[in-house]
Amino acid sequence: MTNYILDMDGVLYRGNQLIPGAREFIERLQAGGRRFLFLTNNSQRTPLDFQRKLQRMGLNVPTEHYFTSAMATAAFLHSQKPDGSAFVIGEAGLSHALYQVGYSITEVDPDYVVLGDTPSYDYTKIVTAVKLVLGGARFIATNPDVSGPQEEGIHPACGALAAPIERVTGQQAYYVGKPNPLMMREALRRLDAHSEDSVMIGDRMDTDILAGLGAGMHTVLVLTGVTTREEVGRFSYQPNRVVDSLADLELE
16 A cells, blocks of 8 residues: 655645645545655644644644654754754754754754754854854754745745855755655654655655655655746656646545
């Protein structure tokens, strides 16, 4: 039976609105007993936050079906340096994930500077991050996305926020989220699934589709988020399938 890994923002919803067809597709997954996971580069929210967000939209999916770039980042840092410390620029989803693996959050000689998606990004935090990275802290970012979809349009995301710190320090951040194979392997492990039996559904060619292809998965691009049909052909790699939305996708 085919397993499904789905991006969220731009695939299931935009802002606080479900995309037409998304509810019915997830309900078909649930009714068919399919294994599925929501895999998002959004590091701002906890799984409980996402569960309640979808619940408010009328879609009930338990918290174990959510895996974020914040959780992947925390798992990576724990594997690199257990019980370490970090200076964090990000929201509750990132801080919570780091606390969950035993990390402390500090501005005093941290092992890492960790950057995630956040609307509260200011000059003071950039200055602190630069000082700490130049002082020897390793620079980690939750995801490389430079933009993301919102109801009111495109907004800057983590990859764009990392740029000033990278430029000043000369240190490239290590990006844990999609398309990093680390995140995809962990997602498949959590599903107890093999890549050849799994489908990656996303709205971005440069993260979702690239991640799925790199993991050896069947890939489906939906046109309800960032990538347009006209843009698809410009990439040197291609998804296995392109559909307008989840409403056009039958279960395999």
